[in-house]
Amino acid sequence: MTNINENINDQFPINFLQSQEQVGVFNGQSLLKSWKNSKLQNHMWFFPFSSACCSLAYQVDQNLIVDDGTNPLFKEDISEVNANILVFSGMITPKLVPYLRKVYQKMSYPKWVVAVGTCAISGAPFEGPFVMKGLELLFPVDIVIPGCPPSEEGIDLGLKLLSEKMKKGICSAIQVNSEVGLKQ
Amino acid sequence: MNSHNLLEVIADSLSPFGEYSVIQSSKGELVIKVTSLKIEECLMALKKNCGFIQLVDIIGIDEKLNPEVQKRFQLVYVLYNFEEQIRAAIEIEVGEAEIIPSCSHIWCNADWAEREIYDLLGIQITKKNKITKRIFFPNRFTGHPLRKDFESVDFECFEDSDSPFEKDTDLTLEQMSQRTVVTMGPQQSGDRGAFRLWMEMEDDLISRIEPELGFIHRGIEKLSENQNLNRSIHLSERLNYLSPSVGSLLWCRAIEEMIAIDIPERAKAIRMILLEMSRIIEHCRGIHSIQRELKLAAGELQFSQIIKTGERLLSRYSTTGHFSHLNMIGGMSRDLPHFWMGELMEWIRTVERHLFTGHESLKSSQFWYDQNSIKGIMASEALEWGVTGPILRSCGVNFDLRKAEPFYFYQDVDFEIPLGINGTSFDIYLVKVEEIKQSLNILAQVADNLPVGDFVSQDQRISFASKEKIKEGDLGAMARNQRLINIGPTLPQGKKYTSLESPNGELGLYLIGGNSAHPLRVKWRTPSFYHFQPFSNWAKGLSIDSARVVFESLNILTSEVDR
Ligand code: SF4
Numbered sequence: 001m002t003n004i005n006e007n008i009n010d011q012f013p014i015n016f017l018q019s020q021e022q023v024g025v026f027n028g029q030s031l032l033k034s035w036k037n038s039k040l041q042n043h044m045w046f047f048p049f050s051s052a053c054c055s056l057a058y059q060v061d062q063n064l065i066v067d068d069g070t071n072p073l074f075k076e077d078i079s080e081v082n083a084n085i086l087v088f089s090g091m092i093t094p095k096l097v098p099y100l101r102k103v104y105q106k107m108s109y110p111k112w113v114v115a116v117g118t119c120a121i122s123g124a125p126f127e128g129p130f131v132m133k134g135l136e137l138l139f140p141v142d143i144v145i146p147g148c149p150p151s152e153e154g155i156d157l158g159l160k161l162l163s164e165k166m167k168k169g170i171c172s173a174i175q176v177n178s179e180v181g182l183k184q
Numbered sequence: 185m186n187s188h189n190l191l192e193v194i195a196d197s198l199s200p201f202g203e204y205s206v207i208q209s210s211k212g213e214l215v216i217k218v219t220s221l222k223i224e225e226c227l228m229a230l231k232k233n234c235g236f237i238q239l240v241d242i243i244g245i246d247e248k249l250n251p252e253v254q255k256r257f258q259l260v261y262v263l264y265n266f267e268e269q270i271r272a273a274i275e276i277e278v279g280e281a282e283i284i285p286s287c288s289h290i291w292c293n294a295d296w297a298e299r300e301i302y303d304l305l306g307i308q309i310t311k312k313n314k315i316t317k318r319i320f321f322p323n324r325f326t327g328h329p330l331r332k333d334f335e336s337v338d339f340e341c342f343e344d345s346d347s348p349f350e351k352d353t354d355l356t357l358e359q360m361s362q363r364t365v366v367t368m369g370p371q372q373s374g375d376r377g378a379f380r381l382w383m384e385m386e387d388d389l390i391s392r393i394e395p396e397l398g399f400i401h402r403g404i405e406k407l408s409e410n411q412n413l414n415r416s417i418h419l420s421e422r423l424n425y426l427s428p429s430v431g432s433l434l435w436c437r438a439i440e441e442m443i444a445i446d447i448p449e450r451a452k453a454i455r456m457i458l459l460e461m462s463r464i465i466e467h468c469r470g471i472h473s474i475q476r477e478l479k480l481a482a483g484e485l486q487f488s489q490i491i492k493t494g495e496r497l498l499s500r501y502s503t504t505g506h507f508s509h510l511n512m513i514g515g516m517s518r519d520l521p522h523f524w525m526g527e528l529m530e531w532i533r534t535v536e537r538h539l540f541t542g543h544e545s546l547k548s549s550q551f552w553y554d555q556n557s558i559k560g561i562m563a564s565e566a567l568e569w570g571v572t573g574p575i576l577r578s579c580g581v582n583f584d585l586r587k588a589e590p591f592y593f594y595q596d597v598d599f600e601i602p603l604g605i606n607g608t609s610f611d612i613y614l615v616k617v618e619e620i621k622q623s624l625n626i627l628a629q630v631a632d633n634l635p636v637g638d639f640v641s642q643d644q645r646i647s648f649a650s651k652e653k654i655k656e657g658d659l660g661a662m663a664r665n666q667r668l669i670n671i672g673p674t675l676p677q678g679k680k681y682t683s684l685e686s687p688n689g690e691l692g693l694y695l696i697g698g699n700s701a702h703p704l705r706v707k708w709r710t711p712s713f714y715h716f717q718p719f720s721n722w723a724k725g726l727s728i729d730s731a732r733v734v735f736e737s738l739n740i741l742t743s744e745v746d747r
Contacts, residue, residue: 051377053425053743090400096400097342126419130402
């Protein structure tokens with residue numbers, strides 16, 4: 001594992017609020033549990049991005065997870081540069097669009113995108129002129145997890161599907177002639 | 185000074201500035217219509233002579249579809265008098281090309297409210313001869329979303345914004361070179377929502393700070409204008425997603441009061457239980473987030489346990505997860521499940537136990553005390569900025585809307601208002617802990633006297649006809665049900681500001697009805713909007729670490745700010 005702290009861009013320091021829980025937005029028990037068992041956990045990094053209430057879905061049933069230094073998900077800060085998986089939840093407003101594009105561009109190949117919640121899938125609860133109707137209008141999405149907010153089982157299932165996709169090497173954005181292949 | 189005297193004082197102080205009219209509603213609220221253009225002087229006189237020291241909110245209204253008015257816009261200043269506990273709404277009409285002077289030198293918190301009005305409605309407000317900036321949308325965006333003739337937002341025209349700081353011309357080159365601009369966000373971990381902070385650092389200290397908002401502006405107010413009343417309940421729940429039932433409670437209560445429906449006593453009691461439970465959970469969330477911020481293990485388990493068990497209890501009632509749709513117009517959508525009250529009593533005991541242990545370990549922690557007593561807020565400052573709720577009480581101002589304007593059974597239950605002295609984060613923490621105890625007290629009293637009977641009103645205008653009648657083939661009943669499903673209840677003509685003491689502070693809703701199923705204007709007055717505004721003042725001169733603690737103790741939610 002490289003030291004990713006070097007790569008943190010000034011523009012995107014994500015360690016302002018509650019920095020010790022970088023994965024904190026998504027550190028729900030279910031995510032941790034299903035991810036821990038996955039073989040890929042040492043190679044692939046999440047970039048969790050939540051703009052609104054979906055972040056809550058993971059904290060409601062969260063057991064207190066103490067950062068004891070043994071859990072790989074808590075070891076270092078994550079920036080979008082080393083992340084392969086963008087987990088986005090929340091509404092996509094016009095102001096977020098340029099930022100999201102930037103994040104997606106900077107992510108390293110191969111890229112997976114998980115859209116969590118109805119807002120990220122279709123903008124449904126706030127359908128109107130102010131929110132975009134889905135993340136796939138911006139870039140290809142691999143997995144969608146429906147619900148408002150999604151249930152724990154839904155998140156579990158979605159992540160299982162994601163890791164299966166990864167094992168089989170199905171990805172929406174693989175760089176051609178890239179040195180960074182898909183590690184299995 | 186009683187309210188009769190107050191009317192005389194108002195008459196004396198407003199008469200030099202031209203015509204006006206005062207109407208007092210049955211609940212004692214004043215509506216003052218000012219026709220002259222000296223609005224600045226009028227507001228100044230109201231503050232200086234009549235004791236309206238807090239500006240609650242400013243509301244802009246587009247009257248384009250109303251054929252009776254001559255001028256297109258209307259501005260409503262909602263003011264509050266703490267001595268008399270009276271609210272006043274100052275209404276003035278504004279033409280399309282007119283320019284209104286800013287009143288941010290009278291009340292500091294007017295600044296953001298005016299920026300919002302310019303942004304969403306396009307009413308030109310000048311401050312020091314400059315038109316105010318936009319707040320949610322970037323400056324190069326054209327159009328004003330809350331106007332009735334607004335159509336759509338072009339998603340392609342948005343770009344990443346630049347530094348909002350103007351060059352400080354007084355500084356020497358050397359001083360300039362020492363300053364660096366740092367941005368944070370819009371991605372924030374935790375559950376505060378998306379926003380960006382621009383900070384200018386001098387060494388390790390913050391010299392200027394400017395929040396950038398609008399990242400999750402979903403246009404809740406615009407959306408509610410185009411839907412019927414029932415369909416906007418889910419929007420009000422997502423306003424403050426940490427305590428969803430508070431927003432929907434206010435929405436339903438405001439509409440019930442406008443339609444003049446009396447809801448059953450059982451529904452009132454259940455709503456009080458929901459409100460107090462939300463208060464307990466949200467206060468614990470606030471304390472817990474500071475603990476996470478400081479990486480302090482003492483007491484963390486206890487507070488997170490309170491949150492967890494409380495959420496579980498609520499979802500046992502709602503059965504649909506976090507967003508519950510429990511409140512509906514006319515009462516509750518379902519009755520309490522069997523044995524739920526027993527579980528509630530057990531939860532009260534659990535909270536008491538956890539709170540005692542958690543508070544004991546935090547009280548004795550010197551680190552917790554030191555980190556939390558860096559920045560204090562003065563009472564006068566807090567009043568100027570429109571701060572309400574536990575933060576205002578932590579500076580020693582004895583004000584709680586549950587006492588000042590009691591609704592439901594709040595005048596019958598016994599509770600006290602805890603007060604702080606210094607307005608530091610530590611005082612806010614103490615006030616919150618005491619408030620949790622008082623809320624438990626209220627919960628126990630309501631649970632002891634829970635009324636039996638209906639949980640939803642049987643009024644013809646809002647509730648469905650019974651199944652028996654439909655089976656009998658009663659055509660009138662069928663038509664009524666059809667109408668309720670398709671159109672929903674009708675909002676009568678009138679304007680009304682309703683508010684309640686939400687966990688964070690005063691949550692208000694200004695509603696305008698026009699004898700139709702859709703409201704003509706919806707305006708939410710959210711506590712976070714007015715708590716975020718002074719943050720840039722209070723964080724000056726602090727290090728980033730301390731600013732984080734101050735920020736967390738203000739308990740700001742961006743979904744409430746952006747709406
Ligand atoms: S899908 Fe629902 S819970 Fe998730 S961000 Fe949207 S409104 Fe909030």
